[in-house]
Amino acid sequence: MEHTEIKQLITSYHEGTLDDSQKEQVEEHIRTCPECRQEFEEMKKFEEVMEKMAFKKPPKETWEGYWSGVYNRLERGIGWIFMSIGAMILLFFGGYKMVEGIVQDPEIPLLLRVGILAVLAGIVVLLVSFGRERIFVDKRERYKEVQK
Numbered sequence: 001m002e003h004t005e006i007k008q009l010i011t012s013y014h015e016g017t018l019d020d021s022q023k024e025q026v027e028e029h030i031r032t033c034p035e036c037r038q039e040f041e042e043m044k045k046f047e048e049v050m051e052k053m054a055f056k057k058p059p060k061e062t063w064e065g066y067w068s069g070v071y072n073r074l075e076r077g078i079g080w081i082f083m084s085i086g087a088m089i090l091l092f093f094g095g096y097k098m099v100e101g102i103v104q105d106p107e108i109p110l111l112l113r114v115g116i117l118a119v120l121a122g123i124v125v126l127l128v129s130f131g132r133e134r135i136f137v138d139k140r141e142r143y144k145e146v147q148k
Contacts, residue, residue, distance in 0.1 A: 010026065026040075
């Protein structure tokens with residue numbers, strides 16, 4: 001093997017990815033080549049230093065702060081979900097009772113009943129349309145990560 005090929009194999013030698021014949025060729029070459037021997041030794045020292053290194057463990061307070069932040073966000077999210085569901089149930093039930101009262105009241109003229117129901121149907125259609133449009137726009141917002 002040529003000198004440049006051996007230099008490329010030195011890293012693989014330390015990683016343990018060479019087969020036996022390649023290992024022997026690298027070892028034989030570094031016995032005779034001072035430049036490659038120096039690079040081999042530097043890589044060996046580098047590997048020893050890297051093995052001794054470890055990530056610093058964050059203090060307990062950091063983890064407690066992290067998890068309390070996660071729990072707070074979860075609690076708030078769940079709270080908003082329950083509140084929204086409750087509000088929707090109340091609004092739909094109230095709307096149903098109002099429509100039921102209008103339809104069943106014989107004193108309200110038919111034309112007035114139809115007009116009130118048409119207005120209510122229009123409001124419902126507009127609210128649904130607005131909600132769908134907001135969801136569509138939010139999903140395709142390209143700059144939502146940009147802060148002002």
